[in-house]
Amino acid sequence: MKTNVFFITIFFSGLLLFAAQERSTTGMKIIVVVDAKANVISNITPLDTFQKMMVSEVHEQFPGCHFYIGSLKGNYDLTDTEVIPAENATVVMYTEREFFRSGDFLDAKTLGKGDNFRLGKVMSIVTSNKKGELCLKIEQS
Template structure:
């Protein structure tokens, strides 16, 4: 009886460790950047898989005056109420021409050059590359 209990306990501890590791590190995850329509500031980042679960009507009700852009996250991150918290040295590829909703403007990345700092929510990033349709950022601060 004690043996079964120990086996279950060990299995539970191992599975919790694997689940936590999966949420903190990724080779590549699709994300959505929530951007203020008037100021073009990134409010926060959400996982694409969570974001696509809400309807367009709910989205526009929850985020009036915001636009949404698709990107890819590589590296470590954590989640806080469906919001992505980037860890240092994570890389974000923002597709400036891939809008989540088709009627939105393109992301205004023309004024950004390699080496410039750019804020994503509460995280400071550095512009690595800014090519047509693709803005690559790397986190330098959390």
């Protein structure tokens, strides 16, 4: 009997560990962090985590960056403050919805369908670019 309880405990522990490593969503709200100097997306953060931070903490952690509201659909890995989209996930960045409005920075008009774009730690491809909405599909993770 003790052996059965032990194996059942190990089995469920393994399931919990596996579930914590990769997550899936039909729509997660995110903040896309754009490095102003390098003109690249340096980080993706969950919106709820970002909202809990004080403005001074945000600017200390991400100096010289702009913050855009977006959404993520598909699989992703999650660390304390970063979302890492998995291959074939889709990120939508609302280029006209900056979280801390500081003027237009990212000129999304220059990006066309099929363009490659670095998205933090992964590469993506532009699937569409409508007014105020840049859709990116993750190519490799």
